[in-house]
Amino acid sequence: MAIRAEHELHRRRLSRNVGLGVVLVGFVAVIFGLTVAKVSNNGAVEGFDHVVRPSLLEAGE
Amino acid sequence: MSDATHIPQARDGEAEFGDYIALLKPRVMSLVVFTAMVGLLVAPTPVHPMVGFAAILFIAVGAGGSGALNMWWDADIDAVMRRTKSRPVPAGRVTPDQALAFGLTLSGFAIVMLALATNLFAAGLLAFTIFFYAVIYTMWLKRWTPQNIVIGGAAGAFPPMIGWAAATGGVSLESVLMFALIFMWTPPHFWALALFMRSDYDDAGVPMLTVTHGRRITRAHILAYTLLLVPVALALAFTPVGGPVYAIVALAMNALFVKGAYDIWRRDEPMSETDNFRVEKAFFRFSLLYLFAHFGALLIDALLRLAGVM
Numbered sequence: 001m002a003i004r005a006e007h008e009l010h011r012r013r014l015s016r017n018v019g020l021g022v023v024l025v026g027f028v029a030v031i032f033g034l035t036v037a038k039v040s041n042n043g044a045v046e047g048f049d050h051v052v053r054p055s056l057l058e059a060g061e
Numbered sequence: 062m063s064d065a066t067h068i069p070q071a072r073d074g075e076a077e078f079g080d081y082i083a084l085l086k087p088r089v090m091s092l093v094v095f096t097a098m099v100g101l102l103v104a105p106t107p108v109h110p111m112v113g114f115a116a117i118l119f120i121a122v123g124a125g126g127s128g129a130l131n132m133w134w135d136a137d138i139d140a141v142m143r144r145t146k147s148r149p150v151p152a153g154r155v156t157p158d159q160a161l162a163f164g165l166t167l168s169g170f171a172i173v174m175l176a177l178a179t180n181l182f183a184a185g186l187l188a189f190t191i192f193f194y195a196v197i198y199t200m201w202l203k204r205w206t207p208q209n210i211v212i213g214g215a216a217g218a219f220p221p222m223i224g225w226a227a228a229t230g231g232v233s234l235e236s237v238l239m240f241a242l243i244f245m246w247t248p249p250h251f252w253a254l255a256l257f258m259r260s261d262y263d264d265a266g267v268p269m270l271t272v273t274h275g276r277r278i279t280r281a282h283i284l285a286y287t288l289l290l291v292p293v294a295l296a297l298a299f300t301p302v303g304g305p306v307y308a309i310v311a312l313a314m315n316a317l318f319v320k321g322a323y324d325i326w327r328r329d330e331p332m333s334e335t336d337n338f339r340v341e342k343a344f345f346r347f348s349l350l351y352l353f354a355h356f357g358a359l360l361i362d363a364l365l366r367l368a369g370v371m
Contacts, residue, residue: 019078020336030115034178037111 062276071316076159080149082158084126084132085167092352093124093220098222099356100239103302103363108228112178116227119175120220123187126167127216130195133160136267141142144258148287164195173293175227183226202329207273211286214247215240221356235292238293239359245290247282250323253345256280257338281346287322291315293354304362306371311358314351321347 039045050052097120101113108116132150140151148351149155155163167325168191174182198213206212218240225236255262255271256279262269270279294315298308321344365371 009075012075015077015079016081019081030118033111034115037109 069229075295076149076154081163084155086128086131086165087125087215089128090124092122092217094201096239096243096356097121097220097224097356099238101228101362102224103235103359104225104228105301106228106230113228114117115178116183117224118173119178120223120227122167122186122192123171123175124172126164126169126279127191127194129160129164129167130191131164131199133157133164134195134199138204138267141265142261144261145197168176168195175223179227179254180230181228183223185225186219186223188312190216190223191221204268204299207268207270209268210251210270211248211316214244214251217247220242221358235300238297238300239302239356242290242355243352245286245293247350248286249290249318250345250348250352252279252283252286253325253341253348256333256341257345276330280328284322284326285320291319297355297359302359302363304365306365307355307358308352309358314354317347318351 036045078277094117098113098117101108101116135145136148136150136157139145141352145151150157151161166213168188170186172184172188172191175187188360194216196215198209198216200211202213221239221243223231225239226232250268255269256276263272270282294311297303298311314346321340325344333341
């Protein structure tokens, strides 16, 4: 039978693991945000392959 | 089958998450974040909010990395000083090797990420700052010369310059003056602390001015550096980043700061011991407000310009 007692050591390990998890998720969010900011470059994101770029169309087209 | 074997006591290196946060020196980091943010926001080049956020984040991570390196190197003297003996390394919660690896990793990571998020110049400046704090100040100057605080203060003065560089890609008179403001402010700030935390630095053998040249000389130095700080603080008001709010705040704050330094200079040890260093402690607390008020005023002026009020 498994011993269920929670040692103080486990609490510290859990705090490290949860903390690292939160940091990694935050890092992914920052990289995603940076990517959107860099790619859009203060304008709308447009496709460049096999699609019509809205900014190249004549007005009213 | 058991998944929890007998563990007599916690081993070294079983730190909790908060211990790693403590290695980053979060209180110092708050100053770094604030001044870097002001440097970035008052710069004439607009920055995408996400890029600005990432730049400040990576500057803060770099500062934290250098803080961890400082704690790795200084664990022996931290263990002696009352103020620092409960830090993770001297307390045994994080091993010195872990602190070293943590500091190096974060420093390298922050430099690379700042280069990717903004520009190489800002990243180079961050790299130099980390080197200056961890090697020039921590490993060399701190234990060697009573001018440790004066020259080492440069490390804390770089963040607004890095923020400015992240936005503009360069250096200018404004960013140099923001650097000079923190650089000149650091000695009176730390010497006031050394006056009322005296046994700490004595015990650790750190050659603070109070230990090497005596307390009378330290009081005179506080007044001298405060007087030298005034023209630097006021000069920023006449640059494009200055404005009416900054000018008023700088005038008021510098008058009060000089008054505090003068009061410290006039006092001697028996007077200070009688009221338990009341004036010195008040001056130290006010010095924190002084710096935050100056940079806060720069930010308010920038916002007023943005809103078209000026």
